[in-house]
Amino acid sequence: MPGGHDAGSLVRNVLQSLEDLKAEEILSIALAGKTTIADTMIIASGRSNVHVSAIADSVVKACKEAGIETPRVEGLPHADWVVVDAGDLIVHIFKPDVRRFYNLEKMWGGDRPSEDLSDMRRPS
Template identity: 65%
Template structure:
């Protein structure tokens, strides 16, 4: 599934593609992709391609949020989440910092 998402992002000329391994960090997914499109139309086209391709490849029901405005589209494919942003929206939310490798270790309450 990750290879399909990456191929779609690359084919659609998404910008600044980042893949974050979430295994062991959260139960919501095993992987997250974050990418940018150049405009609302580009963001929507990238998201459409990913959703259509995942469905064609038999990955079942894929949930999508944000297609009405296409500033930030979230694709939830179960074990994988894909975020496609307009650049200014991406920099505002800065998900890479929140979920990236450089984030501080979580401490267990004793």
Template identity: 60%
Template sequence: MRAVAQACLEDMKAEDTVEIDLAGKTSIADTMFVTSGRSHRHVGAIADRVIKELKDRGFGNARVEGMPACDWVLIDAGDVLVHIFRPEVRGFYNLEKMWGADRPHDTAS
């Protein structure tokens, strides 16, 4: 599931993608991706792609929040959380700082 989400983010040209390992920090998920889209439309397109690929690959229906506005979309696929932000919204919430005490590694190498 993690690899599917990561591949979607790369294919859709998501920007500044950070993967945060949550194992041992919380029981809500094992992995969290935080990424950005350039516009409302880009955020929505990235989210649509991740949701469709997870469903098509047999991971069930993910819970999704934020699709109408597309400022910040959260995809909760169980073991994997994907946060897709517009850059200004991402800077405001700064999830990487909150969850990444161990310094998350950048997956967009």
């Protein structure tokens, strides 16, 4: 895999970092075959700007541990919505009100008639 990382370990590291930082409503969406932007999208919420920022820092650290040297980060320092782009994985971390407004789950999930809801997975 390019960059010397394993996509499975990247996703596992990021999901673990989200759980460790008590991110809320974590959702993983398989994008492979639907778009070329990434293979997986993870969406999570933080309770406040400070929480969102801390979660984003933890996600960046998890990406680096999985071999992604420089994931791109957008949305800091405001931290209403932070996006971490790790190539094959994109992580969106929202404050709850911003997440409801943008509703990415609807865009990438069940309201797309050609999509299968079984592609949406909640981590256990």
